[in-house]
Amino acid sequence: MIEISQVCKTFRRREAVVEALRDFNLTIHQREIVAVIGPSGCGKSTLLNMIAGIYPPSKGQILYKGTRVSDLNTDVGYMTQKDNLLPWRSVRDNIAFPLELAGMARSERDDHAEKIIKAVGLDGFQTRFPNELSGGMRKRVSLARMIVYGAETALLDEPFAALDAQLKLAMHGLLLQLAAENKQTVIFVTHDLMEAVTLADRVIVCTRRPAMIALEQKISLARPRDVLNVRFTNQFKEHYDALWDRLRIEYQEEKV
Amino acid sequence: MTSLERQIDQPDTSSPSEAGGVAMVLWQTLLGIAVLFAWQGASGRLVDNFFISNPIDVGRRLFEWTRDGSIFIHLWATIYATMAGFIIGSVLGGALGIWLGVSPFVSRLLNPYLNALNALPKVALAPLFVLWFGLGIESKIALAAALVLFLVFLNTFAGVRQVDQDLIDIARLMKATRMQVITKVIVPSAMSWMFAGLRVSVPYALIGAVIGEMVASNKGLGYLVQFSGAQFDTAGVFAVLIVIALLAVALNFLVDAVQNHLEQWRFTSR
Numbered sequence: 458m459i460e461i462s463q464v465c466k467t468f469r470r471r472e473a474v475v476e477a478l479r480d481f482n483l484t485i486h487q488r489e490i491v492a493v494i495g496p497s498g499c500g501k502s503t504l505l506n507m508i509a510g511i512y513p514p515s516k517g518q519i520l521y522k523g524t525r526v527s528d529l530n531t532d533v534g535y536m537t538q539k540d541n542l543l544p545w546r547s548v549r550d551n552i553a554f555p556l557e558l559a560g561m562a563r564s565e566r567d568d569h570a571e572k573i574i575k576a577v578g579l580d581g582f583q584t585r586f587p588n589e590l591s592g593g594m595r596k597r598v599s600l601a602r603m604i605v606y607g608a609e610t611a612l613l614d615e616p617f618a619a620l621d622a623q624l625k626l627a628m629h630g631l632l633l634q635l636a637a638e639n640k641q642t643v644i645f646v647t648h649d650l651m652e653a654v655t656l657a658d659r660v661i662v663c664t665r666r667p668a669m670i671a672l673e674q675k676i677s678l679a680r681p682r683d684v685l686n687v688r689f690t691n692q693f694k695e696h697y698d699a700l701w702d703r704l705r706i707e708y709q710e711e712k713v
Numbered sequence: 714m715t716s717l718e719r720q721i722d723q724p725d726t727s728s729p730s731e732a733g734g735v736a737m738v739l740w741q742t743l744l745g746i747a748v749l750f751a752w753q754g755a756s757g758r759l760v761d762n763f764f765i766s767n768p769i770d771v772g773r774r775l776f777e778w779t780r781d782g783s784i785f786i787h788l789w790a791t792i793y794a795t796m797a798g799f800i801i802g803s804v805l806g807g808a809l810g811i812w813l814g815v816s817p818f819v820s821r822l823l824n825p826y827l828n829a830l831n832a833l834p835k836v837a838l839a840p841l842f843v844l845w846f847g848l849g850i851e852s853k854i855a856l857a858a859a860l861v862l863f864l865v866f867l868n869t870f871a872g873v874r875q876v877d878q879d880l881i882d883i884a885r886l887m888k889a890t891r892m893q894v895i896t897k898v899i900v901p902s903a904m905s906w907m908f909a910g911l912r913v914s915v916p917y918a919l920i921g922a923v924i925g926e927m928v929a930s931n932k933g934l935g936y937l938v939q940f941s942g943a944q945f946d947t948a949g950v951f952a953v954l955i956v957i958a959l960l961a962v963a964l965n966f967l968v969d970a971v972q973n974h975l976e977q978w979r980f981t982s983r
Contacts, residue, residue, distance in 0.1 A: 511882055534886075554887065558890075
């Protein structure tokens with residue numbers, strides 16, 4: 458469904474040239490959940506930005522359902538690394554924002570928002586403003602907004618980074634449940650290998666910048682997965698160890 | 714007259730604890746009285762009464778104008794021109810700022826001309842406005858509006874250019890139309906900049922109205938100060954200056970009140 462072929466991305470700012478991605482090839486199928494993992498600043502966010510059409514690749518192309526992504530791709534819901542909430546809107550109005558854009562009546566969109574607010578554990582904070590929330594809460598508002606938008610493909614950039622361990626598990630469960638219910642394709646970027654293996658059908662390990670694919674591994678754990686207990690199975694451990702062996706090299710090289 | 718001194722200082726002492734409390738107000742009042750006595754004493758002795766008049770004459774003039782009601786006609790003319798100029802100028806300036814802010818091509822195209830217009834002292838336009846709009850209040854409104862327009866425009870434009878591109882992208886990713894991006898992302902984002910522009914432009918609206926009246930008019934405080942000066946009526950000039958200063962202070966209070974109200978709206982609703 459998403460075909461990324463021979464994609465390179467180079468950023469030029471005055472004298473500095475930064476190569477973020479090199480010869481990146483990846484095909485993502487419908488309803489697949491793909492985790493992209495790699496060292497910080499390796500170009501993972503760049504990949505998501507290009508799938509969302511925020512900027513084009515320097516070389517190569519990205520096809521979305523057979524059509525080249527050349528402008529903002531409104532078929533994707535994108536939860537960016539920065540929460541990008543509208544500071545003058547309350548939690549509820551931020552979450553209902555995509556519905557408001559679609560022209561839904563106030564009472565109806567508030568009902569929708571209310572359900573998601575409960576699901577992400579923000580009940581009681583409906584009328585708060587983003588600057589009154591903690592980092593983890595803002596992340597959840599951003600996640601809720603993306604869920605409300607309900608796109609067929611969800612791009613998530615370190616969606617659970619600022620959350621504590623318990624909340625993280627709850628959000629993992631929510632993500633898997635919603636992806637299954639809404640038949641969504643999900644691509645998420647993470648630093649957390651445990652998270653990647655728990656959630657994904659396939660894990661892509663990236664090299665240090667410029668990002669290339671170092672390893673691609675199918676995760677054969679059965680669905681639906683129990684996000685709480687799946688990590689204690691042998692199968693999980695095998696996947697985890699194999700990925701970690703490769704990932705460790707990237708992190709070690711980074712230190713040198 | 715001592716109450717005048719207190720009123721002028723009031724914006725600073727709006728929270729008395731900061732400015733030094735009751736004692737400071739007392740000192741400020743004493744200073745005012747001392748200045749008035751010094752003025753009265755110096756007049757006719759150290760300096761010719763012709764040049765500085767004296768507080769008693771000025772007070773008498775103010776009293777006469779108030780009693781026969783003539784000052785209110787002039788005061789109202791100036792208030793009207795200031796308000797109308799402010800409203801027209803800020804609506805046009807805000808609209809222009811938003812339009813150019815979201816149209817990079819047009820803003821680059823017009824850039825040198827806007828810079829030239831902005832560098833031009835707007836009060837120099839007064840004769841032109843008299844030719845276009847006549848001797849009536851319209852030419853005063855036009856001058857006030859011209860001064861306000863540029864201030865509000867520049868602030869709005871800067872505010873619009875300052876809007877976080879990521880917020881625009883995220884809204885467009887959620888299928889926001891161009892109009893929705895403007896009304897739901899850009900304008901609210903630029904709001905605090907626009908307020909800043911509106912705030913600073915209030916005194917300029919008054920300046921525009923008064924200068925317009927000085928250039929050619931038969932009404933308004935600007936006309937009255939000009940007329941008094943031409944009659945060598947120093948007391949009259951001082952009396953009008955005091956009224957203008959009071960009006961400026963009142964306008965500042967009004968702006969503060971409106972701003973507080975709007976900010977409250979901004980943070981509690983929506």
